[in-house]
Amino acid sequence: MYVSMRQGNNKEVKKIKKVFALAWGISPLYIILLIMNSLIGAMQIVANVVLPKYLIDELVTSRNTGSLLYIGGAIVLSNLIFSFLGKLMTRNLAIQNRYMNEKMNQALGIKIMNVDYSYLENPYYLDLKERAAFACTNQSAVYNLINNSADLLKSLVTLFSMVAVMLTLGPVLFLVSAVTIILTVVVLTSFSSYQVRFFEKIIPVNRKYGYYLGLGYSEDEIQKDARLYGMEPMLLSRVVNYTNEFMGEFNKYYKKQGKIRGAVNIIANLQAALTYGYVGIRVVTKQFGKQIGLGSFMMYVNASIQFTATFRTLTDNIVGTKQMLDYLDPFLELMDLPEVKQEGDIPFEGDIESVCFEHVTFCYPGSEKEVLSDLSFQINKGEKISIVGLNGAGKTTLIKLICRLYHPTSGKILINGKDIFDYDYDSYIKNIAAVFQDYKLFAFSLLENITSKDKERVDKGEVNEIVKEVGLEEKIEELPNGLDSLYGKAYDVNGIELSGGQSQKVAIARALYKNASMVIMDEPTSALDPLAEADIYHNFNNMVSNKTAIYISHRMSSSVFCDRILVLDGGSVSDFDSHENLMKKGESLYCKLFKAQAENYSEA
């Protein structure tokens, strides 16, 4: 039991150290100011408990004017100095606090952007991410933890000073205070564990509630389908059910909180009564030890009251710190996840000469189903490859593996003869430009979307050339701000809306601008009209002439201009050959797919 408590405390101390190391890395000044602020606060409390004793003793004994002025002056001056320093610290800390909070949120965002991608499609880690963000933003857990720890320091210094003062009267006063404190701790700790369990229970409900409520608020993407299929009552009933669930839980929570506060108050009042009684007796009789004066009476009563108050603050600090550490568990677990860039250190030099799958098998994390089974094939520099197969055959998954979004479950992917995970991530990924089916554009200007750079660092001539190639020139000329137009209305009503096909062209332009030695297009023309599609494929051949290119498309006609077609069937390679050769194999899956689509066109 003792060992496990110690292990628990060690774990907590490690967590605190981790958060402080992060904070120190962001702003050492912040930590220094916090410590100084805590010490100044503690010193002021001690001065106000001890100094008045001398003033009262002087008043009830010799009443020497000089001494009175001297002691009174010391009290006023010490308070002035401490208050001035305290205010100075508070002002600087307010600025630093804000900075720290923003930086911690940024650290979380940066981590999420760099973490191994597989975590972002895994429900456990999605939940973890949600809980980490909730702790940082809703509960300001990092900020609270750091501030709680600083307050803890202030409370500890004050507390030890008060114990020292009380012990000068003997052990009784200290013992009375200590017993009441132990009772308070027991009561508060039981509530703190309940609080943690409560929030753990409420977070999953909050996620579901937030999702359904968010749907109601969201912009037109869901509104069309929601209206067309009359989804409002169903959405509303989910929101209402989750609200009721919430309210029920919070009701219990506040009832329990009320009872705990009541118990703590009763304990505090009992202690005050005992303190006044005991110290009063010491003033009027010698029965329990040396008789004391009025100044000492004031000092001991104040020390005892201050001791209890500080201890309550200290327990609040400890409970708060423990609570924040619990909330921060997901944040700390997330911050420890491996990053995609941590793997591999060989700089990738030159172009992609060959891509070789060696017995690659893949199951998504948490699933035992083989989405890709024992794939082996090679693609050579400059080849144009089409990947075809039925829905769910594993085409997109194969591309995700090449992009290092997942590790193969077994087997290897070699590029230029080396395992792709041996390469330094940044230099590797520079060689791959991919457009996924679910590509995303961002609320930046069109120019920034295409180049992923601030406009000052861009060669506009090159962008204009690509814009022309993908067939966006006319649209961009129409826009008052041209390439500088903001994409979407996420935060500005003057942002522009593009059609699905036009957006897809921007995504293709972005891939081409990257000028990587391998281009991968997953359903690149699904939203394009037939003329635009024909244009794009024609231009592709010009633009990617010397590059290796992989296309995934259900439009079988696009395979015709490719050198070879990789046919995936249920996660395995069923064929890898040219269009002509595959068409000669009348029974091949490719031939069936091609003919099935061609028939539709010939009948039309």
Ligand SMILES: Nc1ncnc2c1ncn2[C@@H]1O[C@H](COP(=O)(O)OP(=O)(O)OP(=O)(O)O)[C@@H](O)[C@H]1O
């Ligand atoms: N993140 C994921 N987690 C678990 N399973 C997944 C995930 N993504 C895809 N799958 C499963 O992997 C299989 C292959 O999916 P993939 O998207 O690679 O197929 P595809 O050939 O590209 O299909 P389509 O032609 O419909 O785009 C499917 O059965 C799908 O359900």
